[in-house]
Amino acid sequence: MSIYLGSDIPKHIAIIMDGNGRWAQKQGMARVFGHQHGATRVKEVVEECGHIGVDFLSLYAFSEENWSRPKEEVDALFLLLSNYLRSEASDLHKNNVKVIVIGQRERIPTECVKLIDYVEELTRNNDGLKLVLAISYSGRSELVECCKSVAERVAQGLLSPDLIDHNVIESFLPTADIPDPDLLIRTSGEQRISNFFLWQMAYTEFLFVPICWPDFSGNDLRQAIQKYQARNRKFGGINTENLPVKEGREDTL
Secondary structure, three states: OOOOOOOOOOOEEEEEOOOHHHHHHHOOOOHHHHHHHHHHHHHHHHHHHHHHOOOEEEEEEEEHHHHHOOHHHHHHHHHHHHHHHHHHHHHHHHOOOEEEEEOOHHHOOHHHHHHHHHHHHHOOOOOOOEEEEEEEEOHHHHHHHHHHHHHHHHHOOOOOHHHOOHHHHHHOOOOOOOOOOOEEEEOOOOOOOOOOOOOOOOOOEEEEOOOOHHHOOHHHHHHHHHHHHOOOOOOOOOOOOOOOOOOOOOOOO
């Protein structure tokens, strides 16, 4: 039975798809078996977000730190990613999904980059769900690159240090045109963000669920959104839900 969510749908959901390897090992299978099953969940969750009306879905597909994993596992992950892009490109386009890939593209295998470029171009003008895939991604690395770009502008005399603010920093990030996540979901029970969207998640609501990614369903996504809807997002302010509002005055800390 589907869970009714009402109108308060998070604009941007970010997911750390964790627990593939552990899920497989519990069944006495190789880690890649878990990744294969996890790939099927991507399709389901993308479709569910489209049905619900989510504007942006960001999936942490492969971190910069993941390059330290055994070569066989890394190769298998990029094969799965390539297969996903190849098999789903047509449906993603048909369903008006726009694919955006962020991360260190120069480290990704050439054939996979070609598929990424193809799917991004194919879906470039779509205005439905924006699917952001973080591949070979590092929150720290993107901040370092941002600092380099800002410093270069200052050195060239194109930017005054006095004018550097949050908006300037954000303009040099690969997510400049993407709103900050409203909700972060991490599967498998781990409670950390693992170098994901370090700048962007200043006011994101975190939800850590015990379910491993290969078992995470569309209904689990709806339950997560329901928990998000029950929270009071104050953004550093105070709860004004039951306070009288006086004309010409704003509540402050």
